[in-house]
Amino acid sequence: MDLETGCYYHLYNRSNNCERLFRNTDNYLYFLDNFRNRFEDLLSVFAYCLMPTHFHFLIKVETREIxxxxxxxxxxxxxxTKALNKALGRHGSLFQQHTKAKLIDDQAYLIRLLSYIHQNPIRAGLVKDLKSWPFSSYLDLAGYRNGTLVDHSLVKREFGSVEKFRKFSERSISI
Known part of the structure; x- marks a missing residue:
């Protein structure tokens, strides 16, 4: 995985054999809390979505310690994986071997990706609207929740208002 300071990336991974990564709300929150604690000084998070079998993060690398x-x-x-294995009495790897980090060097693509990440639960048929999936940053960026993991500066800069971001996000986006 190639990473460079100051660049944006789509960071994602999925489970092996479509196994559920997150079995309940506590699993999702545990993953996010650990993510925040582990990466708060290394990167900025502009969007995320945790799905039952995979995750997506839109990040910007802040550290020079790649x-x-x-x-x-x-x-x-x-x-x-270790925590879930212990809780479920399972053994072995949970995630695919290589986490992907796709460089985002096009501003238009960066904005489309922001919406694409949030629309994952709708495309998967898990919910009918963006507000119904609690395990993404949409609720924070759209002003429905006051989470502290995501950086709002990209949305403020590109959309100017929460209302414009909401309207943009509700449109179906493909990448």
Whole structure:
């Protein structure tokens, strides 16, 4: 995985064999709390969505310690796997071996990706509207919740208002 300071990335991974990564609300919150604690000084999060079998983050690398950041990504996934394995009495890997980090170097694509990430639960048939999925940053960025994981500066800069962001986000986006 190639990462560079100051660049935006679509960071994502999925489970092996479509196994559920998150079995209940506590699993989702545990993953997010650990993510926040592990990465708060290394990167900025502009969007995220945790799905039952995969996750998406739109991040910007802030640290110059790229090797440390890569190591922390691996630690995040192995620590979550270890906790879930212990809770469920299971063994073995949970995530696919390589977390993907796609460089986002086009501003228009960056904005489409912001919406695409939030629309994952709708496309998967889990919910009918964006407000109904609690495990994404949409609720925070759209002003429905006061979470502290996501950086709102991208939405403020590109949309100017929460209302414009909401309208944009409700349109179906494909990437």
């Amino acid at each position: 090797d440390q950041l890569k190591q922390h990504i691996g630690i995040q996934l192995s620590a979550y």
